[in-house]
Amino acid sequence: MSEQAVRDNLVKWGKSLFERGLTAGSSGNMSARLDDGFLFTPTNSCLGFLDADRLSKLDASGKHVSGDAPTKELPLHFGFYDQRPAACAVVHLHSTYATALSCLSDVDPADAIPPITPYVVMRVGQVPVVPYTRPGSEAVKPLIDALAARHPAVLLQNHGPVVAAASLDAAVFAIEELEEAAKLAVILRGMSVRHLEAGAIAELNQHFKLK
Known part of the structure; x- marks a missing residue:
């Protein structure tokens, strides 16, 4: 896919x-891996009104090279990119039900989303809860590093x-x-x-390996 196609996507x-209410205001951020670096949504931008030409481009080392200033959540995204070489995109939202689960004190920190449907197992697998850090803090990076190789999805405690x-x-x-499973x-x-x-979960994991 060309860089322009990634921007448009x-x-x-x-x-x-944004239009479906899965993240509000200027919350949430997305990124995509390119052949020569990364594209990020800009800081304080609304996902519903992005401009393809103003997306933040970073080189392969993470240095900002063009476009608006990138989201402050770079450490969060790079935790996944560093630990999951096959990952070509990261999406972070403040969707209502998943964020609600991230605020509950009695969810399983090793797997906050119970295996209610086959689709949550197929799409996201086990979803651990990452201890709270200030949004944008570098402190989240080692926490993500410790989980991302085994888990393509996490809940940030009290965050999303x-x-x-x-x-x-x-x-x-x-x-x-993940949001639909959290709602359920x-x-x-x-x-x-x-x-x-357990047998059904093992069968799903065998047939729908997460990447």
Whole structure:
């Protein structure tokens, strides 16, 4: 995919996510890996009104080379890129239900999204909770480094979801599935829920290997 096509795809998906209420105001950020570096959504930008020509371009070392100043969440994104060589996109949102789960004190920190449907297993797998850090803090990088090789998705404590994938389309689809699974988890709290059995999860993991 050409750089211009990647730019246009970031704009397309940003508008779609914003218009469907999956991230509000200037919250959330996205990035994509290029042959010669990375594209990031700019700092304080609204995903619904991105300009393809003003996206932040960074070189392969992470140095800003063109476009508006990049999101402050660079350490978060580079934690995934450094640990997942096949990852070509990272999406971070403040979607309502996934963020709600990230604020609950009794979720499993090793896997905040219970295996209620096959699709959450197929798209995001186990979703650990990353301890709280200030948004944009470099302190998040070692926390992501410790998890990203084994987990393509995490919940930032009291903050929201992050997903890495082999393409921007796949990252968006995965974070949407994570949000839907989080919604189900919140709606079903306190009820007697039938989770997928271990054998079913193993079969899904065998047939739908996450990248």
